[in-house]
Amino acid sequence: MKIAYITAGAAGMFCGSCLNDNTLVTALCALGHDALLIPTYTPIRTDEMSQSLDRVFFGGINVYLQQKSRFFRWTPSFFDRLLDAPFLLRWVSRFASSTKAEDLGDLTISMLKGKHGYQVKEALKLAAWLKKEIKPDVIHLTNALLSGMADILSNEVGTPVVCSLQGDDIFLNALPEHFRTKAIDLISTNSSLVNRYVASSYFYADSMASYLKIPREKIGVIQPGINIKYHLAGSNAQKAGNVLGYFARICPEKGFHNLVNAWIALRLKNQNLKVKFKASGWLGESNKQYYLEQYNKIKDANLLEDFEHCESPDLQSKIRFFDGIDLLCVPTEYLEPKGLYVLEAWAQNVPVLQPNHASFPELLNKAGGGGWLYAPGNQQELIEKLEFAFSSSLLLKQQALLGHNAVIDYFNSSRMAEETLSFYHRMLSGDKV
Template identity: 35%
Template sequence: MKLLHLTPGTGSFHCGSCLRDNALIKALRARGHEALMSPLYLPMVTDAEEAGEGQPVRVGGISLYLQQKMPRLAGMLPDGAKRWLDDEKRLRWASKFMGMTSPHDLGEMTVGSLLGEKGKQWPEWSALVDWMEKEARPEVVSLSNSLLIGLAPAIRKRLGVPVVVSLQGEDAFLDTLPEPWKTQAWELMRENAKSVTKFIAPSRFYAEEMMRRLEVGTDKMEVVFNGLNFDGYAGSRMEPEVPTIGYLARMIHGKGLTTLVDAFIELAGEIEVPGVKLRVAGAVTKGDEAYLDGLRAKLRNKGLLDRVTFEPNLSFEDKVKFLHEITVFSVPATYGEAFGLYVAEAQACGVPVVQPCHGAFPEILQMTQGGVLCEPDDVESLRRGLVQVLTDASLRRRLSEAGSAGARLHFSSGRMAEMFEKVWA
């Protein structure tokens, strides 16, 4: 099968979707498929063996922004100027300002993309479809997430091939858009869904959620659990001498970092866990810095800042090292996560996890048996869960062994590719 997979890059930090996409394409190639991954917006940031290496960014984020905001100027730019704007160095520089875009601009850009051929951005997207039609010539087009769904009608019309769309938690983003963008975006999502051959959800929870939100039936929805190549996560694990809680995700309120910090503050006074530390790692943009300054101030006022480290934008190697150096892991997201690849990563490294009982987390932990659940957005419940794991060595050992085996069994890239293949069939 000749597959073209379109995936947005981040330009400057790792993200779960990029890691998942990279692992998927490499695993599909290992199964004999001709799979090509093409980045959009910004260059990819992933592990050392990038599946899309050598592929240029087909639709540059700067050019796309100009097309939406100043379409007349964008239309007058010579090809040389557009190549200059879409240069990898320029795009990586622009990526540093992610998170500083106003809610109005985010809404406008999102709806502009979902409008497809009717939107101001279409000259940029049309060039991508031209390339697909004349050069790439795929048998299947795979879209990394449903925010790219505005392409589906044109792909079906001009290429006449199936369009498969992965779902990666887009509702959490769309629901934060201000009106009228939020309502318009969901209306366009439902309209464009008619041109999609199959949706792929990373959990049963999210399949049901998005069938309702997109108004599609079971005939259009399949569940393919996210997966990774866990060979890169191998390493010797030794618990730290001082009990250490680890967090690895985007450093934002929505991922539950405020809840975790508050639980840590309560936990720091426990006699049962003397000297407990907190290590916070993950993606940070300029727009996140004010929020993090507020957390540091809160910790400083409690006299606990010296027991907390913030480790932004780790390399892949440093991330794996981080996971091998903590006692327990928690990302208590405030919303129902579609999957939570960070949980699979932690468990693959043998780290017990404490996660809220909502979204896909109950489903994941039922499969791996590698963690315990707490109540969502509940500082006291999270504190109790962390104490339970931190103070019971035999429990940690059982969770570590079960989680490591379960993650590799259910969430490997090979299994993901095999399930993805069945969707095509």
């Protein structure tokens, strides 16, 4: 089967959706299928071997200029290709990563309008290339914000369109209200042009069906998986027994401040535990002041000696990070659709402590353990669960083993790819999701 994955680059950032897309395409290719990851806006950044095309469609510079000026909506293809050069887009990405969603309202609406938007030329170029060079059996858009192109791609290429639901809401919620309402209405309208949707948890499928006004019966659920071969080498590392870890984008919605506050409170409450704290993950320019505020809390508590911040790591340093922690906690306020960091922790024998919301209960229920859940927003319970977890190295090891076995047996990329193929075959045969 030939599958074209259209994904949105994240302006040079590590992005969970991009990582998941790359992992899935890798696994599909390993099963003998012809899957290709096609970036839009900017080149994607992954910490594993990239499967993406060395060409960018809907290049961020062209898309922006077409939004701002009628002139650029009619420029010839050779000129557009110059502005779509990956090296140029990577350079521009260094400045674009600080762009806020609230500044992209007009562009978001135009993209969702598809053939009636200012970027219609870009959609037609992509469709022509797919039809001539790839001839896919399935076109898979990796977020609903790309759904404006579904009509053009379906009609021009003659191929059904699938769309992933993964994190669209966090971007939409950051838009000013009038843009958000219009964008949701357009996504809902575009749902008639999309053959099927896929979400990574039942929670998220239900939530996004309501939020985006998409028929729930069009949404299938395929739980995430990771490429375990990268993590297994580090899964036998000796653990110190007293290191708390945070591995996610360092930002308010991922709840980094919640863990800082809980760790400080735990150290003040029980000085015998001597729990240390290591944090890593993407730290964008727009969140550096936020991080500094959390750092100063730790400094004021005289705990800097027991805190370590690691720069956003490559694959090997990520593996070393998980080798060096005993419990992962990412106390999100955002309702996480996937939680890939939970699977990565499990792969390296690290249990987790997560809020009892979004995808986390589904992950732990499927694993039969792998850590603990606490009531979302209940800081006192978070502190108590941290104290409980670190009170016994045996408890940590028992839960780590349950999570580790779940990744080996189920939460792996091969199973995810096989379920995705089955999902495509059901769609192509007209069966329900």
